[in-house]
Amino acid sequence: MAKYNPRMIAGAVIGAAIAAGATSLYERYFGASASGSGEDGKEQCYGVAKAGENGCASANGSHTCGGLAKVDFSGQEWKLVEAGTCLKLGGKLEAFDNASAPDPAPAKTPG
């Protein structure tokens, strides 16, 4: 039976990591930079999800599943929006505490 030896396994892991876009490893092992794979054009946006429309999990761990947000526009809830549109929607890219400011009044229309 064919078998991978430890060197082959380590080589496969590093090779796969580099192929998957771990460009820092490429620099470490080969001393030059490689172009990484692009992002998919989405960003996590906090403070713009209406109750029940949030993506999975919340930053403060109050729930783990999609669609469970109880409060509109909570700063602890995020949903996926087109990259670059988060701030236009009145959201932030990091979780924030808006419990003391119940009405963040996000813009109704982007832009």
Next chain:
Amino acid sequence: MSPETLPDLQQRFRATVLGNDDAPLSGLVQTSGGSLPARIDVYRNTVQSSLVDVLATAFPVVQRVVGEVYFAGLARRFIVGAPPRLPQLSTYGADFAAYIGAGDIHKQLPYLADVARLEWARGAAYFAADAPLLDPATLGLLAPEDMERKVFSLHPAARLIRSSFPIYRIWQVNQPDVTDVPAVDMSVGEDALISRPRYHVVTRAIARADAAFVAAIAAGGTLASAAAQALEIDETFDLQAALTQHFVNGTFAR
């Protein structure tokens, strides 16, 4: 029989609309505006057809394979036998695949239960807990001799569905945008791996050896032992190519 309490009345109403028997509400419904069955059917139809819609949303390929009419009947029989137990519709339908596998339809379409398992796994992946993906760059910090003893953990959204039918192919050719469904070779078994990199569910067919690799990882095996199990299935198993796809598609958690 008159209800003793409000909860008793509610239980009777629930049993009546989720079942097909009017008896629990007999004598409790005014019949001046129509017969008892006709009046109860208004509620029963609303409740049951909305649950049929829930199942159709979770199992669109099953619905497309058997047709809307058959699916509605199948779903209604399932609903009456196993009504929702949690007030969260995304959890409803976990037992639908097993129900299909145990029913008459299984003899005619033996692959259907596995297709249902695949569709349920996709929904479960969508609603699974969030967890950071394994960052392959961190693996470069390991010494080569530690690499083979490395134990990866599957991401909470990752699901492996193994079948003796070409379930991925069946699922793929039954997507809404495919109008001309080609013939599918039913003699080929397929394993599907579902994952959720960057919040989008990915469904892909993986080689049998790769499935053995993932199953071994899921069981807590080391990288070396999982690779050895994959090589037993196929001695040409390419660990680097398989790992690349797992890293890209978010099979593993940090």
